[in-house]
Amino acid sequence: MKSYINVCDVEKYYGSAAGMTKAVDRVSFQVSEGEFVGVMGASGSGKTTLLNMLATIDSVTAGHIYYQETDITELKPDQLAKFRKENLGFVFQEYNLLDTLTIGENIVLAMTLQNKSKKEIQKGSEEMMRLLGIWEIRNQFPYQVSGGQKQRCACARALINHPKLLLADEPTGALDSKAAETLLETFQSLNASKRATIFMVTHDAFSASYCSRILFLKDGRIFHELIRGQKGRREFLNAILDVLSATGGVKDAR
Numbered sequence: 001m002k003s004y005i006n007v008c009d010v011e012k013y014y015g016s017a018a019g020m021t022k023a024v025d026r027v028s029f030q031v032s033e034g035e036f037v038g039v040m041g042a043s044g045s046g047k048t049t050l051l052n053m054l055a056t057i058d059s060v061t062a063g064h065i066y067y068q069e070t071d072i073t074e075l076k077p078d079q080l081a082k083f084r085k086e087n088l089g090f091v092f093q094e095y096n097l098l099d100t101l102t103i104g105e106n107i108v109l110a111m112t113l114q115n116k117s118k119k120e121i122q123k124g125s126e127e128m129m130r131l132l133g134i135w136e137i138r139n140q141f142p143y144q145v146s147g148g149q150k151q152r153c154a155c156a157r158a159l160i161n162h163p164k165l166l167l168a169d170e171p172t173g174a175l176d177s178k179a180a181e182t183l184l185e186t187f188q189s190l191n192a193s194k195r196a197t198i199f200m201v202t203h204d205a206f207s208a209s210y211c212s213r214i215l216f217l218k219d220g221r222i223f224h225e226l227i228r229g230q231k232g233r234r235e236f237l238n239a240i241l242d243v244l245s246a247t248g249g250v251k252d253a254r
């Protein structure tokens with residue numbers, strides 16, 4: 001597969017010289033187009049900091065992050081904003097929906113900001129809502145629907161403009177097991193059918209088992225990698241649990 005992201009010796013420090021914390025310590029890896037990559041690690045391991053740097057929300061202290069030929073660590077703020085708008089989609093644990101807009105309007109807003117035509121907006125939003133199973137609730141407000149439906153709305157909003165990379169930070173953290181499974185199956189389906197590149201941070205082995213590859217972080221460094229290959233999801237889940245057990249991680253087999 002063609003390489004899409006190349007992370008080269010990235011470091012992120014917080015604090016002053018007297019009390020400096022290394023959140024990410026000389027991390028390097030690649031993500032290919034169409035991969036579904038998960039990142040796991042204990043709280044404070046640097047996984048969310050790493051995602052935020054890939055998302056251009058946070059900057060690196062040292063090192064480089066390339067999206068194909070573009071080094072995002074060298075871009076100016078206005079260039080970063082343009083890059084983010086044209087290339088990235090975000091799904092976070094908090095849905096970040098506008099309560100005064102319906103489910104459909106929350107999704108349409110993302111296309112409106114891209115100056116799409118009315119015809120494109122209507123066709124694209126309906127297709128995405130039907131794909132994610134939320135067409136029937138399009139006229140309801142966020143407070144009227146379940147957490148799983150809100151998260152699928154957030155997913156539709158992130159995907160509506162067909163970003164090159166979907167970044168997900170603990171997307172199932174606020175969901176019950178059934179809603180989480182539905183969302184993860186949606187991610188897996190989009191990855192398989194649309195070749196969507198997905199980079200997901202999670203602490204949950206069950207969620208991670210839907211990925212094609214897992215990077216394990218500890219103290220800001222990658223200490224292990226698991227590739228799913230031809231393994232079934234249950235077999236891959238057991239392999240993930242073995243790594244977590246060996247490192248004192250939390251088990252969650254659901």
